[in-house]
Amino acid sequence: MTSTIERRRTALRRSALSSPMQHLLRFGFLDGTRTLFDYGCGRGDDLRLLAQMKVPAAGWDPVFRPDVDRQPADIVNLGFVLNVIEDAGERRETLQAAFKLARKVLIVSVMLGYQTKREQFAAFEDGVRTQRNTFQKYYMQDEFRSYVEKTLGANAIPIAAGICLVFKDGVEEQLFLLARQQVRREWRLLRREPDGAAVASMIEDHKEQIDAYWLRALELGRPAAPEECPEAQSLIRLVGSWRRVHEWVGRFFNPAEFEAAAIGRQEDLLVYFALGHFGRRRPVSELPDRLQRDVQFFFGSITKARNAGKRALFATGDSARLEEAAAFCHGELGIGVLNDDHDLTFHQSVLGECLPLIRIYVGCALQLFGDAGSVDLIKVHLQSGKVTFLVYDDFEGAATPRLIERIKVDLSRLRVDFFDYVGEYEPQPLSEDREGFYQR
Known part of the structure; x- marks a missing residue:
């Protein structure tokens, strides 16, 4: 031409x-x-x-x-x-x-x-x-x-x-999507009091391997496999077999932290499988090795994992359950600003602290728009099937941050609309105390 x-x-x-x-x-x-x-x-x-x-x-x-x-x-x-x-x-x-x-x-x-x-x-x-x-x-x-x-x-x-x-590669794709739903949590390695001087001495002698394994188990929310732990061989020599490692190391730490890690990881996986049913994501026949271990430990089978995800996704269509989840996030978890039963608005950095139902709802919108890291505030509309992402000019540093872009995602129509507030538009200042949008 x-x-x-x-x-x-x-x-x-x-x-x-x-x-x-x-x-x-x-x-x-x-x-x-x-x-x-x-x-x-x-x-x-x-x-x-x-x-x-x-x-x-x-x-x-x-x-x-x-x-x-x-x-x-x-x-x-x-x-x-x-x-x-x-x-x-x-x-x-x-x-x-x-x-x-x-x-x-x-x-x-x-x-x-x-x-x-x-x-x-x-x-x-x-x-x-x-x-x-x-x-x-x-x-x-x-x-x-x-x-x-x-x-x-x-x-x-x-x-x-x-x-x-x-x-x-479908496996590479799944690893990327899985990583997007994994909340980065800080672990304190809460220790138990050693049972006697001999145990304390043994812990001190092998502290590096013990701490490394337990930190890895906390990240996974389950016992680590040998290939997931660089210290595997030294721990096997110490304990005798890999099957005994997790129980042996676990004696030296507070079990409550591991229980919390398991709950958090299972929630991450539930969000991942729920979002796998949304929109037009094509199914894959092969699972990454790590995901296979996750599925077996937390759900028992891939069919059960996918069914759990499907049920969780369908629950986002129930406005009453969304209202309950938003009220819990605000009232019990101290997250964001709740406008009665209309919407919940919070900073993108605390999305991972929300209940899975809210994370899935927002995750559906992000599958159409992009990544939460590119916005400042997220507004979850509890009645209309919409999520709004708000971008401000220097949200963290400005005395009165001004709105420069608004992205509204209509989940019922699978539509994304962009509105900017620059040029001929007067930027809208943030009307709330910005600290309220974080987690108290």
């Missing part, structure tokens, strides 16, 4: 990592153990910054690096490329080509924009022609996710507005 669109003018200069790369960094993908290929790297600013971080990365661009081979990598980034391609067929082929190169995961990002934004420009093909004579295809969040999934035949996992991950 002949076009007068000037694609080269869409490549921007930047001094910091692009938004997709920042999200890869936040989720631990840029630790230097995985290779990365930037498909449509522009002027290569991300590549320069990744090199400084010792991340093995390469990139290709049709304008600025046309002679570089397009090569497979663990991670492939297709950052803000699809939205500047005016030919729908080429756009689809580009997405498929990038996914083909990804060994483990593809990260795709596009520009979002709704009707008011599109109306600012002249219509061209299925997008708009900008004043700089470039093309932009503005997507809606749900439209973007659907397009990626239909084109690739794989799950698209939103991690932010206009950014999603597509995994090649």
Whole structure:
């Protein structure tokens, strides 16, 4: 197709990592153990910054690096490329080509924009022609996710507005989703008083191995398997067999902390399995080894685990149960601001402290929108099937934080709407004491 669109003018200069790369960094993908290929790297600013971080990365661009081979990598980034391609067929082929190169995961990002934004420009093909004579295809969040999934035949996992991950390996995908639901808890290693001087001496002699095992068991919420514990062989030599290790080590610690860890881990897994039934996540036939152990210990079988998740998901459709859960979170757990039976609003950092029902409800919204870490406040609407995410300008530091973005997710319609409060809008100041949105 002949076009007068000037694609080269869409490549921007930047001094910091692009938004997709920042999200890869936040989720631990840029630790230097995985290779990365930037498909449509522009002027290569991300590549320069990744090199400084010792991340093995390469990139290709049709304008600025046309002679570089397009090569497979663990991670492939297709950052803000699809939205500047005016030919729908080429756009689809580009997405498929990038996914083909990804060994483990593809990260795709596009520009979002709704009707008011599109109306600012002249219509061209299925997008708009900008004043700089470039093309932009503005997507809606749900439209973007659907397009990626239909084109690739794989799950698209939103991690932010206009950014999603597509995994090649179902096991890798599950590990990522599982990690998102695992609440990071602080453990105190509460010890029992040693039974005599000989026991105290033995504990002191092997304190490093004993503490390491117990901390791992607390993280798992169950006895650790040998392959989950680097100290396994030394503990086996000490105790005689691995089957005796957990009981033996457990004698030296307060059992209440382990019981709390088991409850917390089972709740994390319940949220994970509940969200597996929501939306369009495709089923997988193989479970990661760790998840197999979790399922056996906490549920007995994968069928029981999935059924428990399904029941928990269906419970979120009962407004009376949602009200009860919100009242408990606020009254008993000291979380957030409760507006009668209408809504519960809290800071995103305390989401993991909420009851599983609230976590599942919010988790459904996040499957459509992205990640809670990119917002400040979460408002759970208890009657209307909606969740609102609020972003403020310097929520932690400003004397009076001002609202700059609101994202409303309608779970009944699987729709995400974005509203910004910048430019012609007067930012709305936070009307409540911000401390009330945390956990008391």
